[in-house]
Amino acid sequence: MQAERIVENLNRAHHELFSRDPAVCLIGEDLLDPYGGAFKVSRDLSTRFPERVLSAPISECAFTGMACGMALAGEKPIVEIMFGDFIGYAFDPLWNLAAKSVSMYGRRVPIHLLVRCTVGGNRGFGATHSQSPQKHFLGIPDLDLFEVNPFHDNVELLAELIERGNPVLLFENKTLYSRHCVREGALDDLFSWRFIGPRREFAKICIEESESPDAVIVASGSVVFSALEAARRAFLDHELETVILTPAQLHPFPLAPILDDLARAKRILVIEEGIAGGSWAESVATAIYSRLWGRLENPVICLHSKSSIIPCARHLEERVLLQSGHVFEALIGESIRA
Numbered sequence: 001m002q003a004e005r006i007v008e009n010l011n012r013a014h015h016e017l018f019s020r021d022p023a024v025c026l027i028g029e030d031l032l033d034p035y036g037g038a039f040k041v042s043r044d045l046s047t048r049f050p051e052r053v054l055s056a057p058i059s060e061c062a063f064t065g066m067a068c069g070m071a072l073a074g075e076k077p078i079v080e081i082m083f084g085d086f087i088g089y090a091f092d093p094l095w096n097l098a099a100k101s102v103s104m105y106g107r108r109v110p111i112h113l114l115v116r117c118t119v120g121g122n123r124g125f126g127a128t129h130s131q132s133p134q135k136h137f138l139g140i141p142d143l144d145l146f147e148v149n150p151f152h153d154n155v156e157l158l159a160e161l162i163e164r165g166n167p168v169l170l171f172e173n174k175t176l177y178s179r180h181c182v183r184e185g186a187l188d189d190l191f192s193w194r195f196i197g198p199r200r201e202f203a204k205i206c207i208e209e210s211e212s213p214d215a216v217i218v219a220s221g222s223v224v225f226s227a228l229e230a231a232r233r234a235f236l237d238h239e240l241e242t243v244i245l246t247p248a249q250l251h252p253f254p255l256a257p258i259l260d261d262l263a264r265a266k267r268i269l270v271i272e273e274g275i276a277g278g279s280w281a282e283s284v285a286t287a288i289y290s291r292l293w294g295r296l297e298n299p300v301i302c303l304h305s306k307s308s309i310i311p312c313a314r315h316l317e318e319r320v321l322l323q324s325g326h327v328f329e330a331l332i333g334e335s336i337r338a
Contacts, residue, residue, distance in 0.1 A: 006148065007177035010041045013158040014078070018049050021076060023112075024162065025052040027063050028080030038082050039118060039177050064090035064115065068098045068167075071113040076162050083129045084119035084171065091136070098167040099143040110165035111142075114158065120173035120222060120273055121321050127309040130317075132274035134171055138251050138283055145250040147171040147221040150182045151193065151203035152248040171250075173222035173273070190232060196245075197257030204261070205244040207235060214240040215331050216265035218258070218284060220250060223271050223322060230327035238332055250280055255287050262288060263295045269330055271303040273322050279304060301330050 004012070017024045026042060032055045036043035046053040056063035060081060067077035081087045094115065102111050121130035137145055144166050148154060161168045186192045193205040205228065206213070215234075219227040224246045231242035243265070245258050262268055268288060270281040285300040305321045 003181045003183060005178060005180055006150065006154070007040055009154045009181050010148070010158075010172070010177075011043050011045075013155040014042065014045055015048070016155055017078075017158055017162060018045065018052060020159075021162075022052075023074065023076040024078065025054065025070070025075065026078045026080065027054045027056055027067050029056060029058060029082050031055045031080065037080065039174065041116070041172075041177075042080065060086050060089035061093065065093040065097065067113055067115075068093045068101070068111075071098065071111045071167070072101055072109070076112040077114075078158075078162070079113070079115040081115060081117040083125075084117040084133050085128050085131045087115075087117050087133055088136075090115070094137070094143065094167065094169070095140055099140050102142040102166055108165075111167050112162055112165065113167040114162050114170060115168065116170045116172060118174050119171050120175060121305075121310045121317055122175050122222075124312050124314055124317065125174075126312040130310040132171075132173075132272070132305075134250060134272070135274055135277075135279045137169055138278070138280060142166050144168045144252070145171070146248050147250055148173070148176055149203065149221055149224060149246050149248065150176065150179055151184075151195075151246060152200070153181065157248060171221065175222050179225075187228075190235065191228065196261075197254065199254075201247060201249060201254045201257050203246040205231075205246070207241060210241050210243070210264075212264050212266065213243045213261075214265075215267040215269060216243045216245060216258075216261055217327070217331075218245050218247070218268070218270045218281075220247060220272055220280065223273055226322060226324040226327050227269075227271060229324035230331055233324075233328050234331045240331060242331060251283070253284055253287055255284075255291060259291060263292055265297075267298050267301065267331070268296070269301045269303060269327065271322060271327060273305055275307045276302065276304040277307070303327060303330055 031042040032046040217227045234240040281302040
């Protein structure tokens, strides 16, 4: 039996949360059936729970601010930002209200708020519907950042995130929706994967366990597929062994579970679809340097998309966004010259 698609997994996660907890609701644009959301994550929710799915006008600031107030009042709202390019409108309530409310009243106030944010390109949606804004929310106290990937079950993940007591941003790359969830074990004819960390913080993908892999790639969200394609090619063409580590949590970044894997690697790459300049990849590289400076064989390589608007035309979009070829070149560059 084939695993469910990630969009189906996210939809089931919402249905199970709604069934279990009457304090959970969903707020966003175009959520009601029969449309069920722009990417169908909310399909059938308004039919089953008509009083708890609120289809809002086009004002991310307004409905996110409303959700912050509901969370302060003890509710558990989930907000859907249809396209992450417009989450800038919701920056003020997230930064100045939701995150600060956890600690600014003289006692800890649990804020059960989950903001889901569709991001990413490679769909031909153009400059204003294809960006990856994760970096703009890094470092805000008590605002936690997560990203959907093919390995972590969203039914478990959403149940955890809504109960954290900190407001959470969950980024969902739109190219993942149609892909299938991947069960632990064999991934394909070469690679297999398993969870690592005390709370299964990372999916670890490799051909076989190695004491000294040629490279370790830390890859979030959908770029794990670019990493996997590059790692396959590097092994078949150049016999380079690559380990890929995919986290669910972006910030605060749980570095401890992967320190041993990183310390054994000849080369470390941190890759993302966003652009450089205060990016998530750069923050992870800084954390790695602070813990492993004396043990690194080579500088940590950060790979990003180009600093550019994102075109609609596929051939132009591919020139801007990070692709597997860029990862492959970074994997083999020094190894081939050595």
